[in-house]
Amino acid sequence: MNTLIAISGLGVFCLIAEIFNLRKLLVPVTILGLLVILGLTISEFNTPELFNNPMYNNMIVVSKFSVAFSSLFIILTIFLVALSGDFYKEHLTKISDFIAIKIFLLAGAVAMISFGNLSMFFLGIEVLSISLYILAGSKRLDLKSNEAGMKYFLMGSFASGIILFGICLIYGAMTSFDVEYIKSLSRSAELPIWYTIGVILLLIGMLFKIAAVPFHFWAPDVYEGSPSMTTATMSTLAKVVAMATLFKLLDVLNADIDYKFQIVLAIVSVLSMTVGNIMALRQNNVKRMLAFSGISHAGFMLMALLSMATAASTLLYYTAAYALAGIASFAVIIYVTRDKENEDIVNFNGLGKTNPLMAAILTASLLSMAGIPIFSGFFAKFILFTQTITTGYLVVVIAAVINSIISVGYYFKLILAMYTKEAAEDKKAVPFVYHAVAVVAILLNIVIGIYPSLVMNLLN
Amino acid sequence: MDVTTILLLLLVGALVTYFSGDKLASKVALVFSLGTMAVTLYLLNSSAQLSDLSFYANWIDAPKVALAFKADGLSLAMVLLTTALTPLIIFSSFGNSFNNSKNFYALVLFMAFAMTGTFLAADGLLYYIFWELALIPIYFIALIWGNGDAEDRKKAVVKFFIYTLAGSLFMLIGFAYLYTKADSFLLEDLYKLNLSATEQCYIFFAFFLAYAIKIPIIPFHTWQAKVYQKAPTVGTMLLSGIMLKMGLYSVIRWQLPIAPLAAKTYMPVLIGLSIAGVIYGSIVALRQKDLKKLLAYSSLAHVGLIAAGCYTLTIDGLRGAVLQMIAHGFVIVGLFFAAEIIYRRYETRTIAEMGGIRAQTPRFTSMFMILVLASVALPGTFNFVGEFTVLYSLIQINIWFVILGGTTIILGGYYMLKMFQNTMLGETNTKVFADVTTNEAITLVVIIGFLLFFGLYPKPIVDLVTPSLHQILETINR
Numbered sequence: 026m027n028t029l030i031a032i033s034g035l036g037v038f039c040l041i042a043e044i045f046n047l048r049k050l051l052v053p054v055t056i057l058g059l060l061v062i063l064g065l066t067i068s069e070f071n072t073p074e075l076f077n078n079p080m081y082n083n084m085i086v087v088s089k090f091s092v093a094f095s096s097l098f099i100i101l102t103i104f105l106v107a108l109s110g111d112f113y114k115e116h117l118t119k120i121s122d123f124i125a126i127k128i129f130l131l132a133g134a135v136a137m138i139s140f141g142n143l144s145m146f147f148l149g150i151e152v153l154s155i156s157l158y159i160l161a162g163s164k165r166l167d168l169k170s171n172e173a174g175m176k177y178f179l180m181g182s183f184a185s186g187i188i189l190f191g192i193c194l195i196y197g198a199m200t201s202f203d204v205e206y207i208k209s210l211s212r213s214a215e216l217p218i219w220y221t222i223g224v225i226l227l228l229i230g231m232l233f234k235i236a237a238v239p240f241h242f243w244a245p246d247v248y249e250g251s252p253s254m255t256t257a258t259m260s261t262l263a264k265v266v267a268m269a270t271l272f273k274l275l276d277v278l279n280a281d282i283d284y285k286f287q288i289v290l291a292i293v294s295v296l297s298m299t300v301g302n303i304m305a306l307r308q309n310n311v312k313r314m315l316a317f318s319g320i321s322h323a324g325f326m327l328m329a330l331l332s333m334a335t336a337a338s339t340l341l342y343y344t345a346a347y348a349l350a351g352i353a354s355f356a357v358i359i360y361v362t363r364d365k366e367n368e369d370i371v372n373f374n375g376l377g378k379t380n381p382l383m384a385a386i387l388t389a390s391l392l393s394m395a396g397i398p399i400f401s402g403f404f405a406k407f408i409l410f411t412q413t414i415t416t417g418y419l420v421v422v423i424a425a426v427i428n429s430i431i432s433v434g435y436y437f438k439l440i441l442a443m444y445t446k447e448a449a450e451d452k453k454a455v456p457f458v459y460h461a462v463a464v465v466a467i468l469l470n471i472v473i474g475i476y477p478s479l480v481m482n483l484l485n
Numbered sequence: 486m487d488v489t490t491i492l493l494l495l496l497v498g499a500l501v502t503y504f505s506g507d508k509l510a511s512k513v514a515l516v517f518s519l520g521t522m523a524v525t526l527y528l529l530n531s532s533a534q535l536s537d538l539s540f541y542a543n544w545i546d547a548p549k550v551a552l553a554f555k556a557d558g559l560s561l562a563m564v565l566l567t568t569a570l571t572p573l574i575i576f577s578s579f580g581n582s583f584n585n586s587k588n589f590y591a592l593v594l595f596m597a598f599a600m601t602g603t604f605l606a607a608d609g610l611l612y613y614i615f616w617e618l619a620l621i622p623i624y625f626i627a628l629i630w631g632n633g634d635a636e637d638r639k640k641a642v643v644k645f646f647i648y649t650l651a652g653s654l655f656m657l658i659g660f661a662y663l664y665t666k667a668d669s670f671l672l673e674d675l676y677k678l679n680l681s682a683t684e685q686c687y688i689f690f691a692f693f694l695a696y697a698i699k700i701p702i703i704p705f706h707t708w709q710a711k712v713y714q715k716a717p718t719v720g721t722m723l724l725s726g727i728m729l730k731m732g733l734y735s736v737i738r739w740q741l742p743i744a745p746l747a748a749k750t751y752m753p754v755l756i757g758l759s760i761a762g763v764i765y766g767s768i769v770a771l772r773q774k775d776l777k778k779l780l781a782y783s784s785l786a787h788v789g790l791i792a793a794g795c796y797t798l799t800i801d802g803l804r805g806a807v808l809q810m811i812a813h814g815f816v817i818v819g820l821f822f823a824a825e826i827i828y829r830r831y832e833t834r835t836i837a838e839m840g841g842i843r844a845q846t847p848r849f850t851s852m853f854m855i856l857v858l859a860s861v862a863l864p865g866t867f868n869f870v871g872e873f874t875v876l877y878s879l880i881q882i883n884i885w886f887v888i889l890g891g892t893t894i895i896l897g898g899y900y901m902l903k904m905f906q907n908t909m910l911g912e913t914n915t916k917v918f919a920d921v922t923t924n925e926a927i928t929l930v931v932i933i934g935f936l937l938f939f940g941l942y943p944k945p946i947v948d949l950v951t952p953s954l955h956q957i958l959e960t961i962n963r
Contacts, residue, residue: 397617397620397650398618399618407657407661410658410661411661414665422658426657430651433650434643441628441639441643444625445629481545481546482546485547
């Protein structure tokens with residue numbers, strides 16, 4: 026609860042900072058604030074029950090799970106805010122809005138992961154989504170950005186409606202929004218049919234948010250049209266939040282007991298991987314490519330949900346590995362394409378010569394996403410595979426492996442462009458912040474790759 | 486001192502090389518690779534005095550992965566192959582200049598590090614990580630410093646990468662499955678597993694895909710010739726001299742003992758495929774116009790025979806395979822270096838544009854001749870010892886395998902000597918062929934000396950590998 030209050034406070038501060046004309050100081054101060062909040066959150070890790078305050082009607086439940094994921098979200102937000110300083114420097118008058126929206130987005134994310142009541146969950150998802158709608162359309166004079174914002178808003182609010190409908194049906198079946206109550210009641214054998222319908226509707230809404238096939242159609246257009254900074258937020262923070270929340274929901278609603286449900290999940294997972302990968306092969310725009318790659322990663326993460334008992338730590342590891350690689354690659358992508366009209370692969374030609382460090386970082390993060398050791402992406406996939414085989418879904422694992430091979434095809438397209446093509450322009454200076462964010466993110470990725478126990482043991 | 490010293494030295498060497506700058510890089514790399522060779526020899530000596538060289542430390546708790554390195558005779562022989570060839574390969578490149586040579590030599594040392602790790606690892610996942618890590622440096626070496634048209638090269642290298650990665654990912658599933666059974670990746674624990682015949686079949690073929698692509702065994706060889714041709718000579722030497730042996734070594738160390746039943750059931754098929762590779766490689770080599778491609782196909786034929794030796798599951802087959810791995814490693818590096826020497830002077834790899842070199846440089850011609858003869862396994866060279874032992878083991882299985890496999894010697898003699906004739910003999914070439922430099926001569930002499938010495942006195946290596954091969958055979962026949 027403290028985390029949520031502190032984050033909201035920080036968001037309000039960002040808005041007020043504009044009045045006192047602190048714009049230049051805003052980014053460092055916000056990062057400092059987020060670091061303090063990160064420390065505060067981590068301090069709750071070992072004794073979560075101390076921080077559970079029954080005063081709020083169990084609206085927020087702090088647990089190891091929620092603290093671990095909240096910390097991941099805060100770390101990701103720190104990276105994103107750090108990048109924002111340079112990214113929005115031409116819109117300095119509006120910077121406090123942009124930063125404040127990102128902080129509120131984080132508040133929504135934390136509410137989503139630590140809800141103790143379905144209404145709180147819905148509040149969280151709306152705060153997060155509305156922030157994203159605004160950010161997607163934030164390049165006001167750009168037609169594509171407008172289109173992306175509109176599309177995302179229409180589709181997203183539709184999905185929110187479905188989620189809300191699902192929650193209502195569940196309420197009808199359970200006569201409560203309280204998560205603990207629903208969890209204990211859902212174990213009883215006789216549940217009205219609309220409970221199941223409610224769960225399915227809720228699931229559909231969440232699958233939309235994580236862009237899993239067949240609810241993925243919005244992702245490529247929105248990713249491509251949005252400003253790169255927003256795409257980075259969507260593909261790292263928002264995806265990870267939605268995934269973790271989906272896990273928590275399934276855990277609470279005990280939906281996984283049903284075998285049929287598992288089959289559906291397996292099919293959606295395999296479909297997402299396959300469709301995402303095959304479509305990604307054909308893309309020339311890097312952001313679009315990463316959108317499809319994100320869809321396929323959503324498939325992999327859904328695979329983790331097939332074995333709910335051990336899914337929490339696997340999911341934490343996978344999302345951390347994926348998001349850190351995503352941040353590192355977006356730091357490079359934003360740097361390369363910031364004064365270009367589009368994000369086509371040709372813009373990356375010859376980066377290996379003009380800027381070896383950035384090229385190496387992008388290569389490393391793509392290798393991590395492709396699952397090559399010693400990057401954490403490899404362990405993420407490996408742990409996922411072992412776990413899924415133990416649960417007995419060997420076929421899904423084989424499909425996942427074939428998909429991993431396909432994915433190498435498009436990740437390497439970018440690597441090849443960087444190292445084998447001639448550069449069209451000379452070397453240009455890199456602002457310090459891009460280097461810093463990219464290097465720190467990829468180092469974190471490698472560190473948890475070398476010591477997976479650091480993350481894996483958190484939730485055991 | 487244990488085997489991790491070698492690994493650390495190579496890794497540190499790679500880093501130091503990277504930071505030493507373009508001018509010094511090659512020399513620093515050479516110093517470090519010579520250092521590792523010295524350490525390897527020292528360790529070999531101390532292993533003879535029965536001191537324990539293996540290393541164990543916990544790494545990851547769940548799933549349980551350990552930093553386990555095992556150094557028996559087989560591993561040490563393969564490590565020696567790696568650490569002895571690396572300085573030779575680095576030294577052989579002194580006549581070339583590379584852009585960004587600090588990256589280049591750092592990658593070479595890093596690759597040596599990964600390959601040494603593969604030969605030493607005694608934990609399945611650790612082994613897999615080293616196996617994959619070796620792929621990244623060679624990918625960049627072939628891609629960035631390779632020769633020929635960039636588009637063609639890109640295609641060949643990407644194909645190679647995707648092929649090998651695809652194969653090894655199936656091996657990863659195999660390991661994941663084994664882990665669910667044994668709750669451990671340690672080699673001893675995996676050896677102890679009691680798998681049913683069907684399970685063994687699945688595991689065997691998951692591993693087989695990875696190894697058959699790496700070795701390569703027909704029909705998984707299609708990546709090979711193009712990559713050998715397009716990679717820079719150093720890359721080709723690393724690939725053919727050491728990296729192929731990773732696959733063969735893994736067959737002996739991992740595939741056969743973990744799934745012996747499957748290996749026994751499918752023995753005729755496996756030997757048949759390997760022998761098919763021998764014949765196919767030899768026949769295709771006959772028709773090659775490009776010197777490097779010819780050597781690539783000859784290499785395909787030779788490793789086919791080595792693989793056949795591994796799959797006989799007899800002590801002679803295994804021993805012959807290991808001896809031939811080492812012998813082939815040296816001879817193929819020597820041959821590719823000879824091709825590079827010609828290329829440095831004539832700037833061509835097409836055999837038809839060579840010829841008539843003998844009169845200009847008898848020294849080089851004689852050394853090349855010895856390498857060619859060693860490659861066709863003339864008695865007195867190390868290759869004869871290996872090849873003969875393998876053929877002898879095949880006789881114990883089926884006489885027809887020997888008759889077909891023996892064609893490697895006949896056809897090999899034919900295409901290699903024809904190649905020698907066309908490149909070296911004939912009327913004196915109008916183009917000037919400068920005599921070999923001291924550096925080049927040293928490399929060739931060292932290789933030839935090694936091949937002749939162990940050809941006449943193979944006992945040290947035989948004694949080194951035989952006990953560990955007996956142990957592995959015991960596990961296979963448990």
